[in-house]
Amino acid sequence: xxxxxxxxxxxxxxxxxxxxxxxxxxxxxxxxxxxxxxxxxxxxxxxxxxxxxxxxxxxxxxxxxxxxxxxxxxxxxxxxxxxxxxxxxxxxxxxxxxxxxxxxxxxxxxxxxxxxxxxxxxxxxxxxxxxxxxxxxxxxxxxxxxxxxxxxxxxxxxxxxxxxxxxxxxxxxxxxxxxxxxxxxxxxxxxxxxxxxxxxxxxxxxxxxxxxxxxxxxxxxxxxxxxxxxxxxxxxxxxxxxxxxxxxxxxxxxxxxxxxxxxxxxxxxxxxxxxxxxxxxxxxxxxxxxxxxxxxxxxxxxxxxxxxxxxxxxxxxxxxxxxxxxxxxxxxxxxxxxxxxxxxxxxxxxxxxxxxxxxxxxxxxxxxxxxx
Numbered sequence: 001x002x003x004x005x006x007x008x009x010x011x012x013x014x015x016x017x018x019x020x021x022x023x024x025x026x027x028x029x030x031x032x033x034x035x036x037x038x039x040x041x042x043x044x045x046x047x048x049x050x051x052x053x054x055x056x057x058x059x060x061x062x063x064x065x066x067x068x069x070x071x072x073x074x075x076x077x078x079x080x081x082x083x084x085x086x087x088x089x090x091x092x093x094x095x096x097x098x099x100x101x102x103x104x105x106x107x108x109x110x111x112x113x114x115x116x117x118x119x120x121x122x123x124x125x126x127x128x129x130x131x132x133x134x135x136x137x138x139x140x141x142x143x144x145x146x147x148x149x150x151x152x153x154x155x156x157x158x159x160x161x162x163x164x165x166x167x168x169x170x171x172x173x174x175x176x177x178x179x180x181x182x183x184x185x186x187x188x189x190x191x192x193x194x195x196x197x198x199x200x201x202x203x204x205x206x207x208x209x210x211x212x213x214x215x216x217x218x219x220x221x222x223x224x225x226x227x228x229x230x231x232x233x234x235x236x237x238x239x240x241x242x243x244x245x246x247x248x249x250x251x252x253x254x255x256x257x258x259x260x261x262x263x264x265x266x267x268x269x270x271x272x273x274x275x276x277x278x279x280x281x282x283x284x285x286x287x288x289x290x291x292x293x294x295x296x297x298x299x300x301x302x303x304x305x306x307x308x309x310x311x312x313x314x315x316x317x318x319x320x321x322x323x324x325x326x327x328x329x330x331x332x333x334x335x336x337x338x339x340x341x342x343x344x345x346x347x348x349x350x351x352x353x354x355x356x357x358x359x360x361x362x363x364x365x366x367x368x369x370x371x372x
Contacts, residue, residue, distance in 0.1 A: 008036060015044045019122065019357050022367025026344075026360075028353070035356055038348040040341055045371035053331040058084050058298040059158055061331065066152040069337065069369040071114050074107040074143075075311035077156035080331075082237065083307030083320045084158045087300035095288035096160050097239045102173065102281050103143075103155065104309075105274040109180070110139040111312035112267040115220075115364040119264055120191050122361035123200045128191045135183055138176055145169065159293040165285075173282050177275050184271055192268055201264060202255030205347045205359035209258065215346075216339040219314025220270065221363055224250040224263035231310035243280045245273045260362040267312075267364070299326050313337055313364055333372050337365040 009030045014020035023044035029037040049068055053061045065080045066073035078100060085092065117132030140150045147155045147163050155162050191197055207217075212225040222229055230247040232240040248269040250262030300322040308317035314336030323329040340363045348356050 013356070015041075019360070021118070021360060021365050022370075024341075024360075024365070024367055024370075026356070028356070030353060033353045035348050035351055035353060038345055038356060040344050042338075042341075042367070042370050045367050047368055047371045049372040050331055050333060053328055055327070057326045058300070058328060061328065062157065063152065063154045065333075066154060067368060068333065068335065068372050069311070069313060069316070069366045070151060071366055072107055072111045072312050072316075073151065073153050074103050074155060075309055076316060077153065078104060079307055079309040079311070079316045080318050080320075081156045081158050082309065083305045083318045084298065084300065086305045086307060087303055087320065087322055088158070088295060088298070090159045090293055090295065092160055092293050093288040093290065094239070094286045096290050096293070098281055098285045099161060099165055099290065100156060101238055101240065101243070102278060102285075103146075105277050105281075106139050106142060106173075108274050108312045109271050110136050112271050113139075115267050115312075116187065116191075116264065119358070119361045119364075120197070122357050123197055125191055125194070125197065128187060131183070131187065131190070135180060138179070142169070142172060142176065145172070157291075157294060158298055159291075159295055161290040164290045170282050170285070173278060177278055177282075181272070181275060184268065188268065192265060198254050198261060200355075201260040201358060201362070204255075204260045204351060204355050205362060206256045207258040207263075207343055207347050211343060211346055212258065215343045217314065217343060218336050218339065219310070219312065220263055220266040221314065221340045221343075223248060224266045224362075225258035226250050226252075226262075231308060231315060235308070237309060240277075243277045245276045248273060260358050263362040263364075297326070299324070308334070311336060313366070313369070314340060316369075335369040335372055337363075337367075337369040338372075341365050341370060 011028050013026040015023040015025040025041040027039045049064050065076040068076050113132040113136040117129040120128035144150050147153050207225050209225045209227050212222050226249050228247055228249050248266050250257050254261045302324040304321045306319045308315050316336050317334035319332040321330040348359050
């Protein structure tokens with residue numbers, strides 16, 4: 001029989017939104033359906049956050065942080081206002097700290113529900129996607145009743161909050177906790193431990209711990225590789241030190257440590273830990289005025305600061321340089337999605353084209369944050 005010969009084929013995947021989780025282009029070199037190389041190309045969204053920030057006053061920058069990772073606006077704001085508060089040497093009231101933690105954990109659940117739902121959709125499971133978005137709606141209703149916005153909030157202000165929590169908010173959060181805990185079990189039964197889903201995701205896109213660390217990955221992508229690193233514990237900020245919760249890491253239960261299933265499962269279990277934090281925080285919110293520490297004019301002294309928080313996708317940070325005017329001289333944003341995407345070339349080689357969609361989905365990227 002004559003020898004079968006194949007040729008390497010170069011194709012573009014994207015920059016359409018479905019399957020690429022935003023306007024991302026992947027340049028693929030394929031041998032049949034086997035991926036020899038996948039190179040990401042960004043720059044199709046033109047967010048220009050850092051340049052915009054130079055022409056805005058410090059408070060005016062906050063709505064622009066919302067629009068980076070628009071599924072995680074609250075946590076983007078927190079990293080930024082923490083930095084400016086350090087420059088101004090502002091100590092916010094404890095009531096503000098508690099409310100910020102509650103809102104950030106609700107945002108973590110909402111963001112992970114999108115990640116989990118769309119990842120299920122990437123694997124061919126449509127029903128979990130619908131359930132996840134239905135549950136996320138309940139979180140968005142809590143944001144809406146507090147500050148009037150469902151996606152982009154401008155809620156964390158420098159020195160405080162734009163609004164105090166409304167009457168009935170605490171009860172609604174408790175109702176959500178009671179409702180959502182069994183929903184996590186339902187999602188696990190429906191998707192996480194589904195035989196077909198496990199076969200599609202276990203031992204796929206394995207990211208070794210040393211590669212994850214060297215690439216600067218963070219969040220569930222890093223913890224999925226078995227690395228116990230969470231800024232809420234390792235570099236504690238706000239009042240996180242007052243709460244008892246566990247850092248979830250990948251253990252290779254269904255395959256190899258650091259595979260797609262591990263990254264997915266870290267997000268599932270982190271939602272349970274967020275519920276633990278909410279339970280501890282919601283009944284212990286101190287009294288106080290959430291606007292008591294708001295400065296009349298935000299004009300930091302000359303200096304620079306680096307501030308970071310543990311957002312749903314990983315470490316989001318800002319390096320802020322002040323020249324003593326009401327306008328920042330320079331703001332550099334560190335995007336968790338950007339660093340997490342950087343490993344795509346290393347963890348896709350040798351897998352099939354259909355696996356590539358799942359590997360990309362397991363990284364949970366948002367292009368608004370990457371093209372900042």
